[in-house]
Amino acid sequence: MMAYHSFLLEPISCHAWNKDRTQIALCPNNHEVHIYQKERSGWMKIHVLKEHNGQVTGIDWAPESNRIVTCGTDRNAYVWTLKGSMWKPTLVILRINRAARCVKWSPRENKFAVGSGSRLISICYFEQDNDWWVCKHIKKPIRSTVLSLDWHPNNVLLASGSCDFKCRIFSAYIKELEDKPAPTPWGSKMPFGEVMFESSGAGGWIHDVSFSASGNRVAWASHDSTVAIAEGGKTPVVASLYLETLPLLCLTFITENSLVAAGHDCYPALFVYDAERSTITFGGKLDVPKQSAQRGMTARERFQNLDKKATADNKEAVLESLHKNSISQILVLEGDKAKCTKFCTTGMDGGMAVWDVKTLESSMKDLKIV
Amino acid sequence: MRKKAAVCFHTMSKNTVSDRFRKVDVDEYDENKFVDEEDGGENQMGPDEAEVDALIRQYPFHPLSCWGPNGNLMEALQAVLKNPPINTKNQNVKDRAEGLVLKVLSSFKSSDIEKAVQSLDKSGVDLLMKYIYKGFERPSENSSAVLLQWHEKALTAGGVGSIVRVLTARKTKSSSNLRKHQFTLESIDVVRLIFK
Numbered sequence: 001m002m003a004y005h006s007f008l009l010e011p012i013s014c015h016a017w018n019k020d021r022t023q024i025a026l027c028p029n030n031h032e033v034h035i036y037q038k039e040r041s042g043w044m045k046i047h048v049l050k051e052h053n054g055q056v057t058g059i060d061w062a063p064e065s066n067r068i069v070t071c072g073t074d075r076n077a078y079v080w081t082l083k084g085s086m087w088k089p090t091l092v093i094l095r096i097n098r099a100a101r102c103v104k105w106s107p108r109e110n111k112f113a114v115g116s117g118s119r120l121i122s123i124c125y126f127e128q129d130n131d132w133w134v135c136k137h138i139k140k141p142i143r144s145t146v147l148s149l150d151w152h153p154n155n156v157l158l159a160s161g162s163c164d165f166k167c168r169i170f171s172a173y174i175k176e177l178e179d180k181p182a183p184t185p186w187g188s189k190m191p192f193g194e195v196m197f198e199s200s201g202a203g204g205w206i207h208d209v210s211f212s213a214s215g216n217r218v219a220w221a222s223h224d225s226t227v228a229i230a231e232g233g234k235t236p237v238v239a240s241l242y243l244e245t246l247p248l249l250c251l252t253f254i255t256e257n258s259l260v261a262a263g264h265d266c267y268p269a270l271f272v273y274d275a276e277r278s279t280i281t282f283g284g285k286l287d288v289p290k291q292s293a294q295r296g297m298t299a300r301e302r303f304q305n306l307d308k309k310a311t312a313d314n315k316e317a318v319l320e321s322l323h324k325n326s327i328s329q330i331l332v333l334e335g336d337k338a339k340c341t342k343f344c345t346t347g348m349d350g351g352m353a354v355w356d357v358k359t360l361e362s363s364m365k366d367l368k369i370v
Numbered sequence: 371m372r373k374k375a376a377v378c379f380h381t382m383s384k385n386t387v388s389d390r391f392r393k394v395d396v397d398e399y400d401e402n403k404f405v406d407e408e409d410g411g412e413n414q415m416g417p418d419e420a421e422v423d424a425l426i427r428q429y430p431f432h433p434l435s436c437w438g439p440n441g442n443l444m445e446a447l448q449a450v451l452k453n454p455p456i457n458t459k460n461q462n463v464k465d466r467a468e469g470l471v472l473k474v475l476s477s478f479k480s481s482d483i484e485k486a487v488q489s490l491d492k493s494g495v496d497l498l499m500k501y502i503y504k505g506f507e508r509p510s511e512n513s514s515a516v517l518l519q520w521h522e523k524a525l526t527a528g529g530v531g532s533i534v535r536v537l538t539a540r541k542t543k544s545s546s547n548l549r550k551h552q553f554t555l556e557s558i559d560v561v562r563l564i565f566k
Contacts, residue, residue, distance in 0.1 A: 202406070245529060
């Protein structure tokens with residue numbers, strides 16, 4: 001049910017998959033992007049993309065057009081296209097004076113959004129006449145670094161999570177590219193830069209945001225160990241859950257009602273949304289550790305423990321989870337956000353794990369994915 | 371010869387331009403500086419001192435034993451956790467609230483602490499945890515021992531998440547004294563909390 005591959009001994013800064021999931025692009029905590037190909041017996045590095053002058057903080061791989069966009073702390077973004085057997089970069093001027101932190105292709109892949117420490121979001125699209133990527137800025141009312149972004153399926157609305165403790169939904173409508181979008185539960189007038197929703201929190205930095213498959217719900221994970229979901233409407237209804245665990249760093253919807261999230265506790269967990277009661281409940285840990293043999297303690301060990309740690313317990317400070325360090329990114333691998341069958345996590349332990357939803361459901365009693 | 375050199379260096383530093391600029395807090399002049407939203411704390415007066423004192427005094431003479439021997443300390447705890455002066459800028463109101471909470475916590479018998487914590491809801495446990503760490507910041511005679519007992523039970527109820535919310539709360543500023551209380555947590559959790 002869980003497959004784990006250790007790529008590096010350092011954190012994987014970010015990763016993205018190609019359309020048929022045979023290749024993974026990841027940043028090995030430096031200025032490069034490495035692309036690995038799945039072989040029968042493991043993973044083989046087939047490309048190294050060298051262009052950034054700073055750590056690569058975001059990678060997104062467009063499934064249909066097969067273009068990769070990367071962004072980094074060097075304040076740049078590059079769009080990479082495969083020419084023969086080489087990936088060729090094209091610089092995109094983001095006009096930011098701080099590090100770029102996250103990047104996402106829109107669903108129709110005709111634009112992408114970059115969040116940065118410049119307290120703004122750059123919406124970039126290709127201008128045919130000038131043969132050149134241009135960008136427009138969404139600035140107000142963002143007051144700190146934008147850490148995460150997620151597009152609504154209508155290709156116009158964009159959810160953002162920021163260090164100013166707010167999750168916001170903006171309109172990133174570009175009139176040169178598309179027709180006026182149809183009304184959504186978040187509103188009907190969507191001029192560029194319009195704030196369609198803003199959370200009221202002042203709890204903690206928003207590490208990740210995710211729209212549900214329909215786009216009618218948005219979830220966010222905050223550094224004060226809370227997770228929240230807002231349901232679009234005339235007055236959006238917000239449900240939140242105060243966790244008893246360490247903060248979550250990443251999350252994604254796997255059905256319209258279920259969220260999988262992970263973070264500093266190193267295991268993915270399920271959260272279930274009940275729209276009628278407007279509640280979020282913890283649905284269970286999705287990591288079944290191998291039961292380590294409990295050996296008995298000698299009297300000497302007991303005394304040593306008492307002397308060193310003031311407790312006679314033999315609880316070892318060893319993580320039993322699959323990932324041995326914080327999980328920083330989670331992506332849907334198979335299926336989609338309406339019905340995800342496999343998802344993938346990468347973390348600070350340099351490892352990548354693939355989780356099979358069906359086998360998780362059948363092997364853990366009490367686990368119900370609705 | 372050495373004395374001459376020392377005097378020479380001293381006059382050198384005196385002759386350079388004034389270093390008053392080093393004391394200027396440049397962030398104050400940054401127009402993009404993040405300012406928390408004002409949240410109207412003027413009317414927050416904290417828990418009702420009279421009400422809480424009355425409830426403490428009623429113990430142990432309360433006639434209704436069906437409420438248990440600590441019948442009114444439980445109510446005192448609920449009362450003292452009401453109206454927390456989170457947004458007020460008046461430090462006196464905050465100090466008074468902290469003192470009152472410590473008074474109630476100290477009145478409990480050790481064996482009754484667990485039940486008291488279990489009677490609180492999620493936000494109550496979070497608020498209790500905030501008061502506990504506030505109490506650690508200014509220890510008085512025996513206060514830390516009492517607070518540590520409460521901390522153990524509150525941690526079981528609220529998990530490390532409740533401590534994370536103490537660390538991230540912007541309105542209740544916890545000082546760096548927080549790091550001195552590492553011994554209250556498992557070492558691996560502490561490392562992850564402090565360095566992540």
